[in-house]
Amino acid sequence: xxxxxxxxxxxxxxxxxxxxxxxxxxxxxxxxxxxxxxxxxxxxxxxxxxxxxxxxxxxxxxxxxxxxxxxxxxxxxxxxxxxxxxxxxxxxxxxxxxxxxxxxxxxxxxxxxxxxxxxxxxxxxxxxxxxxxxxxxxxxxxxxxxxxxxxxxxxxxxxxxxxxx
Numbered sequence: 001x002x003x004x005x006x007x008x009x010x011x012x013x014x015x016x017x018x019x020x021x022x023x024x025x026x027x028x029x030x031x032x033x034x035x036x037x038x039x040x041x042x043x044x045x046x047x048x049x050x051x052x053x054x055x056x057x058x059x060x061x062x063x064x065x066x067x068x069x070x071x072x073x074x075x076x077x078x079x080x081x082x083x084x085x086x087x088x089x090x091x092x093x094x095x096x097x098x099x100x101x102x103x104x105x106x107x108x109x110x111x112x113x114x115x116x117x118x119x120x121x122x123x124x125x126x127x128x129x130x131x132x133x134x135x136x137x138x139x140x141x142x143x144x145x146x147x148x149x150x151x152x153x154x155x156x157x158x159x160x161x162x163x164x165x
Contacts, residue, residue, distance in 0.1 A: 033099055040096035043089060 042048050059078055063071045071077035 033095060036092040037096040037099060039089075040093045043093065 056078065059071065060075065062068050063075065064073070
C-alpha cells in the first residue's frame with residue numbers, strides 16, 4: 001500500500017491559518033491599528049517603565065529643588081500629563097486587545113478546522129488499515145488452503161511412487 005504524496009498546496013504547515021490572515025483591526029488593516037498595538041506592547045516593557053520613572057523623577061527633582069519653577073509642589077501639570085497619557089493609553093490598549101482577540105478567534109477556528117481534517121484523515125487511514133488487515137487475513141487463509149492442498153498432493157504422489165516401487 002503506497003502512501004499518497006501531499007498535494008503541493010497542502011505542504012505548507014500553516015496552510016490552515018491562511019484563511020484568517022486578513023484579520024486586522026476593527027478599522028481594517030490600517031497602520032493606525034498596527035501602531036496602536038505596538039504602542040500597547042511598548043507600555044508593558046521595562047524600557048518604558050524605566051524611562052517614565054526617570055522622567056517623573058527628574059520632573060519632581062527639578063521642581064522640588066526649585067531649579068526651575070514650571071510645576072510647583074502639587075505637580076498639577078505632571079498630574080495632567082499622567083491623565084492625558086491614561087486617556088490615550090486605555091483606548092489604544094483596548095484596541096490592541098480587540099485586534100488580538102479577533103486574531104485568536106480566527107486562529108482557534110482555523111485550529112478546529114485543522115483538527116477536523118486530521119481526524120478525518122485518521123479515520124480514513126484507519127479504514128485503509130482495516131481493509132489491508134482483511135486482505136492479509138484472506139491471503140493467509142488462501143495460503144493455508146494452498147499449503148494443505150500441496151501437502152495432500154505431495155502425499156498422493158509419494159503414495160503412488162512408494163506403491164510403484
